[in-house]
Amino acid sequence: MFSTVTFLIILLLTLLVFAIPKPLKYHYTLGLLVAGTALTTAWSISVLTGTEILKEIPLFTPAAGSRFVLVIDPLSAFFILVINITVLIGFLYARGYLAPYGQRMNALRFSIHYFSYLWLWLSMLMVVMIRDGLPFLIVWEIMALSSFFLVIFDAEERSIMKTGISYLIQMHVGMFFILVAFLLLQNETGKMSFDALGEYFSVHRNLPLFLLFFAGFAIKAGFIPLHTWLPEAHPAAPSHVSGVMSGVMIKMGIYGILRVLIPMQSDLLETGVIILVVSLISGIMGVMMAIVQHDLKRLLAYHSIENIGIIGIGLGLGVIGQALGNPALALLGFSGGILHILNHSLFKSLLFFNAGSVYHATHTRNMEQLGGVMKRMPWTAMLFLTGSLAICGLPPFNGFISEYLIYMGMFNSLSGATLFHSIMIVGSVASLSLIGGLAIFCFTKAFGVVFLGEPRSEAARHAGEVSGSMIIPQLFTVALILLIGLGSPLVVKPVFNIVTRAWNLGGQPMITGAFTSNLSQISIAGGVFVVTLAVLLLYRRYHLSRRNVTAGPTWGCGYTAVTAKQQYTATSFAYNYNHLAKPVLQTRKEIDEIGESEIFPRRRKFVSHSDDLFRKYLIDRPVDLVAGLLKRIAVMQTGQIRHYILYAFVFMLLVLLLAMFNIL
Amino acid sequence: MAGFILIVVAAFFFPGIILRTKSLASGRKGPGIFQPLKDIVVLFRKGSVFSNTTGIIFRIAPSVTLATVSGAMLLLPFAEQKAVISFEGDFIFFAYLLALGKFFTIIAALDTGSSFEGMGASREALFSMLVEPAFFVLLATFAMFTGYTSFSVIFNHFYVTGNDYVLIYSIIGAYLFVQIAMVENSRLPVDDPKTHLELTMIHEVMILDYSGFDKALIHIGTYLKFAIYGSLIYNLVVPAGWNIMLQIGLFVAVQGLFAVVIGFTESFRARNKMNKNPKFILTLSAIALIAFIVILILTDKLA
Numbered sequence: 001m002f003s004t005v006t007f008l009i010i011l012l013l014t015l016l017v018f019a020i021p022k023p024l025k026y027h028y029t030l031g032l033l034v035a036g037t038a039l040t041t042a043w044s045i046s047v048l049t050g051t052e053i054l055k056e057i058p059l060f061t062p063a064a065g066s067r068f069v070l071v072i073d074p075l076s077a078f079f080i081l082v083i084n085i086t087v088l089i090g091f092l093y094a095r096g097y098l099a100p101y102g103q104r105m106n107a108l109r110f111s112i113h114y115f116s117y118l119w120l121w122l123s124m125l126m127v128v129m130i131r132d133g134l135p136f137l138i139v140w141e142i143m144a145l146s147s148f149f150l151v152i153f154d155a156e157e158r159s160i161m162k163t164g165i166s167y168l169i170q171m172h173v174g175m176f177f178i179l180v181a182f183l184l185l186q187n188e189t190g191k192m193s194f195d196a197l198g199e200y201f202s203v204h205r206n207l208p209l210f211l212l213f214f215a216g217f218a219i220k221a222g223f224i225p226l227h228t229w230l231p232e233a234h235p236a237a238p239s240h241v242s243g244v245m246s247g248v249m250i251k252m253g254i255y256g257i258l259r260v261l262i263p264m265q266s267d268l269l270e271t272g273v274i275i276l277v278v279s280l281i282s283g284i285m286g287v288m289m290a291i292v293q294h295d296l297k298r299l300l301a302y303h304s305i306e307n308i309g310i311i312g313i314g315l316g317l318g319v320i321g322q323a324l325g326n327p328a329l330a331l332l333g334f335s336g337g338i339l340h341i342l343n344h345s346l347f348k349s350l351l352f353f354n355a356g357s358v359y360h361a362t363h364t365r366n367m368e369q370l371g372g373v374m375k376r377m378p379w380t381a382m383l384f385l386t387g388s389l390a391i392c393g394l395p396p397f398n399g400f401i402s403e404y405l406i407y408m409g410m411f412n413s414l415s416g417a418t419l420f421h422s423i424m425i426v427g428s429v430a431s432l433s434l435i436g437g438l439a440i441f442c443f444t445k446a447f448g449v450v451f452l453g454e455p456r457s458e459a460a461r462h463a464g465e466v467s468g469s470m471i472i473p474q475l476f477t478v479a480l481i482l483l484i485g486l487g488s489p490l491v492v493k494p495v496f497n498i499v500t501r502a503w504n505l506g507g508q509p510m511i512t513g514a515f516t517s518n519l520s521q522i523s524i525a526g527g528v529f530v531v532t533l534a535v536l537l538l539y540r541r542y543h544l545s546r547r548n549v550t551a552g553p554t555w556g557c558g559y560t561a562v563t564a565k566q567q568y569t570a571t572s573f574a575y576n577y578n579h580l581a582k583p584v585l586q587t588r589k590e591i592d593e594i595g596e597s598e599i600f601p602r603r604r605k606f607v608s609h610s611d612d613l614f615r616k617y618l619i620d621r622p623v624d625l626v627a628g629l630l631k632r633i634a635v636m637q638t639g640q641i642r643h644y645i646l647y648a649f650v651f652m653l654l655v656l657l658l659a660m661f662n663i664l
Numbered sequence: 665m666a667g668f669i670l671i672v673v674a675a676f677f678f679p680g681i682i683l684r685t686k687s688l689a690s691g692r693k694g695p696g697i698f699q700p701l702k703d704i705v706v707l708f709r710k711g712s713v714f715s716n717t718t719g720i721i722f723r724i725a726p727s728v729t730l731a732t733v734s735g736a737m738l739l740l741p742f743a744e745q746k747a748v749i750s751f752e753g754d755f756i757f758f759a760y761l762l763a764l765g766k767f768f769t770i771i772a773a774l775d776t777g778s779s780f781e782g783m784g785a786s787r788e789a790l791f792s793m794l795v796e797p798a799f800f801v802l803l804a805t806f807a808m809f810t811g812y813t814s815f816s817v818i819f820n821h822f823y824v825t826g827n828d829y830v831l832i833y834s835i836i837g838a839y840l841f842v843q844i845a846m847v848e849n850s851r852l853p854v855d856d857p858k859t860h861l862e863l864t865m866i867h868e869v870m871i872l873d874y875s876g877f878d879k880a881l882i883h884i885g886t887y888l889k890f891a892i893y894g895s896l897i898y899n900l901v902v903p904a905g906w907n908i909m910l911q912i913g914l915f916v917a918v919q920g921l922f923a924v925v926i927g928f929t930e931s932f933r934a935r936n937k938m939n940k941n942p943k944f945i946l947t948l949s950a951i952a953l954i955a956f957i958v959i960l961i962l963t964d965k966l967a
Contacts, residue, residue: 372777374719385721394764395757403760408753408813414804415811419960426804426956430949433800436760437793440767444789448774453782454717514752521751525735528749529761533731536881540727543877548711554776555715555872557862568774568782576790580942 003043003057007070010036014118022107026095029114033091033121037084040125044077048494057129070129074498075262079128079255082342085480086247086349087121092473093353094240096466097360109153116149120244127252133182133192137175140252144171147249150241151233163236170219170229177216178256181209198263207267211274213260221253223312224282225614227305231289234301235365239356242297246304247349251341254311258338261319262502272319273424279312280431285614287438288581291445291574292610296355296365299446300348303391306435307344311337313428314406318499321413324421327505332409332515334499339492340402343484347390347399350477354384357470358450361463367449367570369460374451376463379471381451383478388443390481393436396526398484401492404522407432408515445573454564486526488519571608578610585610667742667895670912674919675884675891676701681920685927700887704880712876717777725772726874726881732765733885733892740895741816743911744904750816755803758815759796762848765885766792773870780862784869787938791854791866794945795847801952802840805959809833815899823903829962836955837900842925843948845893849886851926854944856935864938890926894919 013032020028047055059068072080094117098110123143130136148171152164186192189199200209215226222230230250234242257275264271286305293299314337321329357380358373359365374381390397410425410432417425455461465471484491493516499505556562578587590607636647680697687694714722738748739758747754766788773785807813810821823830847854850867862869871882898918902911936944 372717374721378720389764389767392763392767393760394767395760400757400760404753404756407756411753411804411807411813414808417808422808422960426801426808426953429804430797430801430953433759433796434793436763437796440763440770441789441793444767444770444774444785448771448782448785452719452721452771452775453777518751518753521749521754522757525738525749525754525757525761528738529731529735532734533728536727536731537724540877540881543708544712547876550711550713551716552713553715554717554778555780556778557780562778564777566779567777568779568786573774573782573786573789576786576939576942579939580790 003039004059006039007036007057008059010039011122014115014122017115017118018108018111022110025107025110025114026098029118030091032118033088036122036125037088040080041084043072044080047072047074047077048081048498067132068130068135069132070126071131072129074501075255075258076128078338078342078495078498079251080125082251082345083121083124083128083248085477086345087117087124087244089473089477090240090244090247090349090353091117093243093356093470094238096470097238097240097356099467100360112149113153116146117241117244120146120150120249124248124252128255131194133186133194136194137179137182140175140178143249143252144168144175147233147241147245150245151237153238153241154236160236163232167229167233174216174219174226177212177219179216181212181216184209184212194259197260198265201263201265205267206264207270210260210264210267210271214257214275217253217256217260218278219253220250221257221308221312222250222282222305223253223278223308224285224305225618227282227286228612228615228619230305231293231298231301231612234304234352235295235297239297239352239359242301242356243349243352246301246352247345250304250308251311251345254308254315254337254341257315258502261315264319268319268323272316272321272323274316275312275319276316276424276428279309279316280428281309282306283309283313283435284431284438285584287435287442288584289610289612291438291442291577292581292585292587294367294570296358296367296370296446296450297352298365299367299442300351300355303351303439303442304344304348306439307340307348307391310403310406310432310435311340311344313337313432314340314402314409317406317409317413317428318503320421320424321409322503324413326413329409329413330503331496331499331505332405332412334503335492335495336402336405336409338499339405339484339495340399342491343390343398343402343481346477346481346484347387347397350383350387350474350481351391353470353474354380354387357466358384358463360466360470362457362459364457364459367446369457370450370455371453371457371460371564371567372451372455373460373463376455376460377451377465379465381447383471383474384451385447386478386481388447390485392439392443394440395522396482396485396529398481398488401484401488401519401522403432403436405492405515408518441577445570449568449570449573453567456564456567456569486523486530488523489516492516492519584613586613665748666745667740668737668748670742670915671737671740671888671891671895674894674916675887678890678894678919678923679883679887681923682927682930685924686931689928689931700883704883707876707880707883710876712878715776715873718772718775718873721768722772722775722873723878725768725775726878726885728768729765730881730885730888732761733888735761737888737892739815740892741819741899741904742895742915743902743906743908744820746816750814752813754814754816759799762889763792763796769870776873778873780865780869781872783863784866787866787941788850788870791847791941791945794942795844795948798840798945798948798952799844801949801956802837805952805956806837808956809959809963819899820904822900823905832958833955833962834900836951836958838897840948840952840955841893841897841900842922843951845890845897845922846926846929847945847948848893849889852930852933853936854941856930858930859935864935890923891919894922897922 043055055072057070119142123139126139148164148168152161154160182192185196185200189196219226234246283306286302286309290299290302314333318330318333321333390399393399393403410429414425587608587610592604594601679700684697736758739754741747770785770789773781806818810818812818812821855866857868859865898915902914
């Protein structure tokens with residue numbers, strides 16, 4: 001009862017954001033966030049620690065059949081934690097980020113922004129807690145709407161509004177699939193709820209319903225080829241929102257997929273292979289397209305697609321493990337995927353926040369305009385570097401742990417596998433390692449070009465460090481990243497628990513036990529590395545203090561008038577790669593060649609641009625085709641009343657004729 | 665622990681043997697076998713010059729790289745002895761740890777703001793990305809073949825699987841390790857450490873601005889990396905159960921032979937054209953896939 005009332009009060013209090021005076025709005029919103037976070041985190045911890053196995057909190061029952069009941073099982077509890085961490089840190093960061101907007105925007109815009117932020121958070125919390133179809137669809141819709149309002153916060157530019165609208169449309173296409181899936185469920189079982197899935201799956205074929213749900217949820221998650229909203233919406237949104245959207249909101253799609261996967265009983269192998277293949281494509285294509293981006297936030301957005309791919313690889317392997325009766329593969333695959341959800345929410349939000357800080361300080365997201373930012377913004381640079389290393393899956397950071405679990409699932413299932421299975425697994429191993437390599441390529445480029453070298457523009461030259469209020473909250477994220485990276489058993493054990501309880505893999509103490517010992521070995525190895533590094537650096541300091549250390553210019557091969565423009569740019573860094581990836585990426589170049597008669601060449605410009613092929617061929621082309629067709633039909637719309645009467649007459653004549661010949 | 669110490673010892677001689685082989689093959693008198701070590705001692709004695717453009721990344725990168733290499737060494741077994749740190753999937757840690765070192769080498773090159781070093785960084789990033797799948801596919805096939813997933817256990821069980829064709833397998837594996845080592849250490853035919861033109865360098869151009877202590881660390885890291893790959897090859901070709909003294913002798917022989925092979929390759933082979941390199945490196949992944957198919961046939965999965 002207490003829980004119900006408190007939660008409802010928080011929901012109602014969000015409305016007051018509009019009434020609070022402008023200077024206090026932020027603090028009021030923060031207060032609500034903290035209160036709600038404390039409440040829901042307490043719920044989630046009580047479920048995760050096992051004091052309550054399943055928590056039910058009835059909210060209200062508006063009409064027969066649809067109940068607003070919050071149900072928290074371990075999986076929901078896990079997602080609650082993921083949501084709360086990133087949303088809270090994002091909002092603490094937002095204070096500094098939003099400060100420059102204070103003068104430009106009126107109180108109403110801020111109210112709408114904070115209100116939407118609160119509701120994005122609340123709707124995500126409810127998405128992971130509500131089981132019944134109709135309430136679920138309502139909060140799902142609220143999530144789409146509130147994020148839409150957040151994306152268009154900065155909508156002085158037309159392009160942002162356009163992006164927002166396209167985002168909204170795509171979200172509704174996804175929602176349509178989920179709605180149809182729920183209706184199908186209602187039709188067959190009489191219940192419109194995730195709880196009815198088990199009943200449905202035990203009687204009917206599993207794959208078609210799964211595919212319907214998958215299509216709907218995959219749009220939210222951003223699996224290729226359903227990702228096209230993602231690289232547009234993330235860069236358009238303010239950075240704290242991009243961090244939350246990319247770090248948490250797209251995971252709601254994964255949550256939906258998990259909810260449907262858990263009760264599945266047949267067609268598992270097909271399902272697993274479908275998820276795996278889609279995920280491999282998302283992983284590889286996501287990072288391949290990320291490398292060629294010039295816009296820092298767009299690069300990160302494409303990277304989200306890659307990471308959703310890695311999560312999907314884990315889940316796909318898990319399902320295949322279930323299908324093959326290989327509990328080790330199931331456990332490791334699911335756990336790797338689920339842990340990567342948490343990991344990605346940490347490092348991706350960190351990266352987006354710091355990309356935002358760079359934008360805040362330089363007013364550009366174009367990497368070719370940046371450079372040398374590390375000297376001017378050392379904290380931001382170190383935070384971004386931590387995020388980069390973590391996202392590349394490098395030890396001793398957290399990304400390594402989830403990728404390790406997924407790899408281990410693959411390697412452990414190899415011996416004694418069938419031909420088909422071995423080929424599939426080795427293909428996945430090769431792809432995952434390629435994804436890792438590409439990620440390193442991508443982030444050495446992003447970090448190197450933005451933060452290192454000489455500034456490529458005046459804006460970058462005059463950048464200054466952002467305020468402490470934007471940096472300090474992120475230190476908490478860094479602490480979590482290092483905690484998972486160096487103390488992995490602490491975090492992996494609960495994740496193992498969630499998986500074994502959700503999929504009834506129970507009684508796998510052997511595997512989980514062996515794995516915890518492996519993980520503690522990783523912690524030791526990571527620790528040894530950190531200590532070695534520390535000793536080396538300390539010795540280096542001592543050593544250099546006794547030597548003659550001087551400063552000089554960078555070696556220019558004898559050329560002394562080097563300028564910042566001669567540095568390697570993001571484009572030139574990716575040039576070799578571009579050459580190799582040409583068949584897949586199709587980079588366009590626009591340049592007018594220097595003519596033979598042109599003795600003194602004029603000023604000219606060179607533009608290179610990489611299209612998103614999926615967007616081009618799957619969305620733009622068909623839409624253009626339909627639009628073209630409709631345009632031709634539009635000839636009939638003359639605006640003259642006599643023509644319309646003629647159409648009516650022709651129609652009636654047609655009906656008459658058809659009736660006469662008994663065709664109708 | 666024995667593996668760790670032996671790798672360090674091998675690293676002392678490795679670069680000298682390569683150098684000596686090259687000088688003999690080209691008919692020069694050449695420097696002594698300890699010349700590379702003497703160079704390092706000289707570097708340690710010297711002061712350092714840092715570019716004004718560079719920041720902390722440039723300064724910590726060599727230490728990070730050396731720390732990753734020494735971390736990776738702890739994972740390698742010798743004969744029947746387990747590695748210092750050994751767990752299931754340790755080779756994943758091994759590969760990713762070395763990648764961490766590479767990450768820092770690359771961003772350190774970008775830290776100098778030099779177009780040459782940016783060029784080297786871009787090439788190194790591309791080539792090391794392409795070689796990654798070869799290593800993982802090879803290890804996946806080992807895992808499939810032996811049923812284990814840790815360096816120590818894989819190598820211990822390599823020759824006791826009772827499979828008569830294991831020799832074919834270890835030869836393909838050894839060949840691949842040699843090639844991967846050449847790419848990872850930026851040697852011929854992918855990169856030429858002795859080239860004198862910045863435009864044609866890969867690894868060398870990335871470390872142009874280093875001097876003194878940091879440069880010495882980079883060299884030590886490279887030598888250790890050679891010995892690491894030598895040790896992997898050794899573990900692959902020599903059954904773990906043999907007498908320990910014999911093993912030590914063979915270890916020295918394999919490492920020496922590996923160095924001589926590198927020396928001869930570098931003496932008689934020209935470097936690839938830069939844009940042929942990706943193809944060359946991808947070929948390694950293809951060979952690894954062939955090894956995988958061979959193992960499928962050997963284990964009767966593919967009739």
